[in-house]
Amino acid sequence: MNQEDARTLIPLYALDLLDADEQAALEQVLASDSELRTELEQYHAIVDDLPLLVEARPAPDIRDKLQSRLQQSKRRTLWLRRGYWGAFAAAIILFVLTSIYLLAGVDDQDDRDEPTPDLVQEVLQDPESRAFDVSATDETASFIGRLTIDSQTEHAVLWVDGLQALDEQDYQLWFVKSDTERFDAGVFSVDEDNVATYLVDLPEDFESYLAAGVTIEPEGGSEDPTSDPILLVDLTQ
Amino acid sequence: MTEDLISRLIERDEAALLELYDQYGGLVYSIAVQILRDAQAAEEVMQDVFMKAWDKIGQYNPAQAKFTTWIARISRNTAIDTLRKTQSRTPEKGEFPLDDFSYTLAEIHSPDPQRTIALHSALRDLPADQSELLYLAYFGGMSHNDIAEYTGLPLGTVKSRIRAGMMQLRSIFNPKPESNA
Numbered sequence: 001m002n003q004e005d006a007r008t009l010i011p012l013y014a015l016d017l018l019d020a021d022e023q024a025a026l027e028q029v030l031a032s033d034s035e036l037r038t039e040l041e042q043y044h045a046i047v048d049d050l051p052l053l054v055e056a057r058p059a060p061d062i063r064d065k066l067q068s069r070l071q072q073s074k075r076r077t078l079w080l081r082r083g084y085w086g087a088f089a090a091a092i093i094l095f096v097l098t099s100i101y102l103l104a105g106v107d108d109q110d111d112r113d114e115p116t117p118d119l120v121q122e123v124l125q126d127p128e129s130r131a132f133d134v135s136a137t138d139e140t141a142s143f144i145g146r147l148t149i150d151s152q153t154e155h156a157v158l159w160v161d162g163l164q165a166l167d168e169q170d171y172q173l174w175f176v177k178s179d180t181e182r183f184d185a186g187v188f189s190v191d192e193d194n195v196a197t198y199l200v201d202l203p204e205d206f207e208s209y210l211a212a213g214v215t216i217e218p219e220g221g222s223e224d225p226t227s228d229p230i231l232l233v234d235l236t237q
Numbered sequence: 238m239t240e241d242l243i244s245r246l247i248e249r250d251e252a253a254l255l256e257l258y259d260q261y262g263g264l265v266y267s268i269a270v271q272i273l274r275d276a277q278a279a280e281e282v283m284q285d286v287f288m289k290a291w292d293k294i295g296q297y298n299p300a301q302a303k304f305t306t307w308i309a310r311i312s313r314n315t316a317i318d319t320l321r322k323t324q325s326r327t328p329e330k331g332e333f334p335l336d337d338f339s340y341t342l343a344e345i346h347s348p349d350p351q352r353t354i355a356l357h358s359a360l361r362d363l364p365a366d367q368s369e370l371l372y373l374a375y376f377g378g379m380s381h382n383d384i385a386e387y388t389g390l391p392l393g394t395v396k397s398r399i400r401a402g403m404m405q406l407r408s409i410f411n412p413k414p415e416s417n418a
Contacts, residue, residue, distance in 0.1 A: 008400060011399065011400045011403030011404060012381075012396060012399060012403075014403065015371075015374045015375060015399065015403070017380065017381055017396075017399065019380075039407075042407050042410065042411050043403060043407055045410070046356065046406050046407060046410070047375065048302075048303075048305075048306040048309065049352065049353055049356050050356075050371075050376075051264065051267065051268045051312070051313065052264070052305070052309075053353065053356065053357055053360065054267045054268070054271050054376070057263060057266065058262055058263070058266035058279070058280055059276070062258075062262070062266075062280050062283060062284065063255065063258055063259075063262070065280075065284055066254070066258055066283075066284050066287055067251075067255065069284050069288055070251055070254060070288070070291065
């Protein structure tokens, strides 16, 4: 490609209109021709000004939506940081809890999937309990739910209506304390009506936890989340 | 103004993101709605753009581009990506307002209002068959082939009209004759 051929392509290049082959050929010429590069800068300056020539006004509530997105993003970021110390801390907590269960004669974690009706009702009906709405991370999801926390009994009940039944996978609940600390609250499934009612033993220092979330994990659960959460609960509200 | 705002964004100051929105929301929305022709979709894109700016502010290099240019490019690319995801076909004739588009001056966003005014005038002075194709290329996010199919013009004509329009605009801002060998 000679300089004149290149010159005819530069205006189109500035508008991102060239195909990959034309673009590569032109870039090769530009690399060694400062005069053409100057022309390109002049065309770019025009293209950069084009968006300044239109004006429209967004709806006034977009600012609030952006603020909400920012908060959601923060919780998500918090969630996705899987540091070594987080895994280590979670492993210690899990070990301690497992030891307590074993000493108390509790069989295994699967028993946690079966809610104890009396205790569930106690948590839900305790006037001191605090209820937090769950937020779906996928806006198209159609489930609703609530996490009810009873600090008196040190239990919580996660109730979600509309979750899909899983095949060879489980839902797993996590509590998140900081960038590096997370508590595995066990796995659960849904009943034939796609409703999950899951009784949770709260971590000891529950008040310091910032969020809870549910991920879909291989059957039996994972040591750390292996996927993004499908729902989140903001515990700071 | 912007330097301080950028520093605060890098420090993850949430209030700075809202200030950024206050300053550039109109620009971002204007670009998105021109490309998408759908207010609701444009508002979604708008939120995406500001979240991208929040996440990628560390990549912004003032030596490479003005901040307005940087965020305008993010806006256009995000809107075009959205357009292509939702519209895997050449738009129907009439989907873009070829006949009634107009350039409304948005002086508030321009670092060089005089230049912007001149560009506005220059665009209005271009032959309509050139300015319309420029509009489709930039705000329609269309390729040459898309524009040719959309307008029914031969591909070569599309290229030559866009080229002629761009060369005319450049000649206004850079009147020195090209040094053709």
